[in-house]
Amino acid sequence: MKRAVLTILLIFAFGTTQLRAAVDFSSDSPAIQLELSNDNDYFQDKNxxxxxxxxxxxxxxxxxxxxxxxxxxxxxxxxxxxxxxxxxxxxxxxxxxxxxxxxxxxxxxxxxxxxxxxxxxx
Structure with a gap:
């Protein structure tokens, strides 16, 4: 099964949004799955x-x-x-x-x- 995973990290002012895309090439018609998540603490320090x-x-x-x-x-x-x-x-x-x-x-x-x-x- 061929599977490509792409992760893009978009940095906005004061926060981050992560886009995760998975493409499945195992069948005749590729399937694409997208997941968008917001993680405001990704770059925030814990001081x-x-x-x-x-x-x-x-x-x-x-x-x-x-x-x-x-x-x-x-x-x-x-x-x-x-x-x-x-x-x-x-x-x-x-x-x-x-x-x-x-x-x-x-x-x-x-x-x-x-x-x-x-x-x-x-």
């Missing part, structure tokens, strides 16, 4: 998590490890900073109920490194 995402009221942040002088900044899609605070615990929460609906970037940083993730406000 911190945000939940729920999307959210209407609260943005919960959980750090993998504690670090001194850790700062959280949240930016809208135009690059305007809408929130800045220091994180002193492994878990913290931000009230987002008054924010406009849209996509935001959540940046966690300290003196050594910086990590950014996407957040959707409903």
């Amino acid at each position: 911190f998590t945000i939940s729920p995402n999307p959210s209407k009221d609260r943005l919960n942040i959980r750090l993998l490890k504690s670090s001194e002088n850790t700062t959280i900044e949240v930016f809208d899609v135009l690059g305007k900073r809408v929130h800045k605070s220091n994180i002193t615990q492994l878990e913290s929460s931000i009230d987002v109920s008054r924010w406009k609906t849209g996509v935001y970037l959540v940046k966690i940083s300290n003196e050594k490194e910086s990590h950014t993730k996407r957040f959707i406000k409903q």
